[in-house]
Amino acid sequence: MDKAAQLYRMVTDDQVCPYGIKAKHLLESRGYKVEDHPLASRDETDAFKAQHGVDTTPQVFIDGKRVGGYDSLRELFGIAREKGGKSYRPVLAVFAVALALSVSVSLGMLGSLGVRTIEWFVAFSMAMLAMLKLQDVEQFSSMFIGYDLLGRRYVPYAYAYPYLEALAAVLMAGRVLPWISIPVALFIGTVGAVSVFYAVYIQKRELKCACVGGSGDVPLGFISLSENLAMIGMALWMVLQF
Structure with missing residues (x-):
């Protein structure tokens, strides 16, 4: 059975969320069939965020459960990026x-x-x-x-x-x-x-x-x-x- 995920991301005439594109790519690269739901306006995006009680998009859902945004998806797959800290x-x-x-x-x-x-x-x-x-x-x-x-x-x-x-x-x-x-x-x-x-x-x-x-x-x-x-x-x- 194919793995499936739902992705809600902002895609308007003047703005395309880069993290939504990256989340879609990450899901597909891990074998998920992505059900893409572009949010085509600011009002539609705000309504989605209010409905789900979130502050940002994109938002990913797997097996009916909300995973979160791009960073949360990376963390789910064990590739969370480190924030802060010193580095050479x-x-x-x-x-x-x-x-x-x-x-x-x-x-x-x-x-x-x-x-x-x-x-x-x-x-x-x-x-x-x-x-x-x-x-x-x-x-x-x-x-x-x-x-x-x-x-x-x-x-x-x-x-x-x-x-x-x-x-x-x-x-x-x-x-x-x-x-x-x-x-x-x-x-x-x-x-x-x-x-x-x-x-x-x-x-x-x-x-x-x-x-x-x-x-x-x-x-x-x-x-x-x-x-x-x-x-x-x-x-x-x-x-x-x-």
Whole structure:
């Protein structure tokens, strides 16, 4: 006997509930035959919510019993998403994409992997992290000042940091103007490394890292420190090259 579910979701001329679409897909992917009930107007949606005593749509019913919305459906299937909490996922995603890009560019342009692959990996990582910071410099600077030793004493540095990181990254990617990129990367990397080490390992404070911008919830720690160490290493390597 086919498994069946009833789905009530808002589908109007100017708005289609994305969670309703996702709930339908999730049910179908689990082998359910979905009896879809689009709610075609705001009045119809409000009437449905009042009838069932719920505040939101979509709503899923299985075997005549209300399961709830999309999050409840995920929980039913054992795939409930975690809300809140700290995670290294944002910065690890940046590193993974940067690595994939550097490998792709190396193989496509050079035909092999080598030193340039590592250089591009660091430069691409810096560039993407800077881009995330630049999305909201005000929020980034507020988090950054919480632990950066120089930013705490000279606030304009906190605002300038994302631009300096982006500048160093772009120049290093093409080995352009090393007399600018090297001192910039060496300076911000060293200050950052000392600041993170002091806050985490000396003061033992539990803080959010501003490395992926102000919206991230990445714990300040070794992975945060690695961004700064990579900049220092890249700068010292380029000193040897030039």
